[in-house]
Amino acid sequence: MEPLSLVESVLDNLPVAVFAKDANDDFRFVLWNKKQEQITTVKASKAVGRDDYDLFSEESADYFRSVDKAVLKRGKLLKVPEEIIEGKDGQDIHLRTVKIPVIEEETGRRLVVGISEDITEQVQARAKMESLNKNLLETNRELQETQLQLIQAEKLESIGRLAAGVAHEVKNPLALLLLGVDYLSDGIDPDDPNVDTILKQMREAVDRADRIVRGLVDFSSQRALTREPVKLHAVIDEVLLLVKHELTRSNTTVTVEVPDDLPHVFLDLSKFEQVVINLVINAVHAMSESKKPTLQIKAHSKKLDGVVKNQGARKYEVFRSGDPVVILELIDNGCGIESADATRLFDPFFTTKATGVGTGLGLSVARKIVQLHGGELQVIDRSDKKGAIAKLILPTKIDTGKVPVSSKSSK
Template identity: 50%
Template sequence: MKDDAAHWGEGVCVDPGGLKGHDGYMNREDESAAGATMAERNEDTDNHRVSTTFRDVGMLATVFNNLPVAVFCKDASNDFRIILWNKKNAEITGISAEEALGKTDYDLFIKETADFFRNIDKVVLSNGKLLDVPEEKMDSPNMGKIYLHTIKVPIVDPERGLKLILGICEDITEKKKAQEQLRELGENLSEKEKQLLKLNENLSHANEELKATQLQLIQAEKMESVGRLAAGVAHEVKNPLALLLMGVEYLSDGLDHGDPHVPQVLIEMREAVDRADNIIRGLVDFSSSRQLDLKATELNSFVQNALLLVRHELTRSNIKVVKHLGSDIPKVMIDKAKMEQVLVNLFINAIHAMEGHEGGKLEVRTSAKNLKRGETSHDEGSRSGHQMRSGDRVVTIEILDTGTGIPDDKIEKIFDPFYTSKPTGIGTGLGLTVVKKIVELHNGSLEIQNRQAKGVRATLTFKACDES
């Protein structure tokens, strides 16, 4: 047998003797037929005609051995003994053709591996069709860890008594490595892409913050110049006002002017001085950027105290006060004096809106909640809206009245300086402007809207103290 094999030249690959019960077209007698075509010897079937162009078996063997894929053949009718084993197979398995031919997988591999091959062979035979194993891992003694793409084909020819398994293995290690690299590169790329997206997100976030800061800076600068202007105006106007007041005081004091209207004239002059002074004070308040004196404050009692400050106005206008003060309200960092100004101002506005209407009701509610997404900026005009983020614990004070409400075309303007709905001489038009400014200094928000029923709802929101 070995001699037969040797006849095939380098890397003997066929074991003709392995084909038991076959007439053996590759036996020793073939040698004498060297130079004759295979077809001359194997007349009828297509299988044999295929070989017609090869001059001899040796040539076929050379072709087999030069195939870049491993090719083997097992004879299923003889215990799956190996009858064909080309050079590439020897390279991959480290088993030479001499060693392999005539052996079974159990002679060549450990039992586990042999079982695996044998099972596949049986499946291929019983299915009677090609089996494609796209990827198999293997430890090659020559080539280390390699990957194989194996195709097993059953060759069954009852007439000739053939029952073979043809195996073709392609070494796809390089392909696999390339794929792996590609996959890694892909992963790398998507990781880079993620990083890039993240960076981009950070960048646009930073950009937004920058814009907000810029707006704040512009606003701060504006306020500073308004502040300087206001201080200058205050000084220049207050001095003549002081003089006027002194004059009025002098004239008011008990002298008989002979004209019955003089006392009234003097009262009105005094009121005019007061009014001008109020406006100047409002301006200075509005523009002053004095530091807040922040203290952790319990809101419910603070709100009740502020209500006490307007009790005369409430009684005079016959307004009922309803308090819904929540329990467990966290403390809030506020400047008490400034926030008192805010509450009193909002209360007075509510009271004025209800004056002259019977059965006015001023409702004050306090509550605490966690800010939800989308609630972070109550007031679109507020540049400090971003100071409160979703998830923040916040405290709200709601002030609801049953008054006349705010006409829709006016509600946009209520925070504008010098906008007032009150008759000349009653309001300075700076109240809500200052109120809003104070709330913003506290990083809070103030929202004023008409209620569905009647009247106005003012909602103040502040971030709760971290410790409470």
């Protein structure tokens, strides 16, 4: 074994590359440790006494020289976060380097000492991670697009189910209009007190038909998730207009206790109507055997309390204690939820309805829409076991960090 000085021994066993250049001798290398040999694949015996232009490409050498001069000019340490040299087989080697200006005590030589760490693997891992992350984002975007398509498909299904009822609701004002036309077509007697009433009723009928048709058109529109501040009461009014026929036919009494002064909720109106329509129709179906079907729609605002991370309402990592929310409840007096079904309620295609009555997509899509709003949907049995409660917890402020950003919907 060749005897080495302590310093030489330490230098050659360091896990980092160390080199030094003599600024008084055209920046020729005077030190080149073992690790530097491994990284550059140039032996110390070949490197010492030569400069960067002898060992590296002109472009690299120009760059190293400019850094060396800058270090000497500054007179203090300089960190180079990442520099690239060409490896043996043409592959890039990424280095993190620190360069230090030194004046040698014994000789007075001005040296530039460099310490380099090979970070190639880290850089490659980072690039790979960035690529994976990009793929993940793309997959997530595709997933969201698919979700929006699924939501739209379920909505079309809802429209199909509502269509007969909506047609019935439009026929009523049409029937009134026709009666008005019949009455007036015999000639208008200016002294007839009925004429004013008839014209007023006809105008109201047109407005009513227009509202119903417009409601259906707005509801069926296909858009990306667009949230805006909305009064919950307005949503409930629109929904009740679209499901009026179903409620009347099933003889369902509806009570609405949604205060006008509730804080605005940030909703995509058409998608949120889809949720409430779903819940109302579910309640109507659940109450088909009830003697006096009654649906209570209630809302109140509060600050969430006692919500602990990963517990209770925090399970979707949506809410924290103190978050202002609006809680909307639809309480029916129907058959309630069989305990065996409770865990499967939100499973796609799970339904307890007869074939042809429901696809089993309603609740799973409803919950997805609520989650896209940063909210939560729970469906639970009433504590008195006399029906079920659909409970919607909705944030009253937008936190973009919590709400998934939707992509454009595809046609």
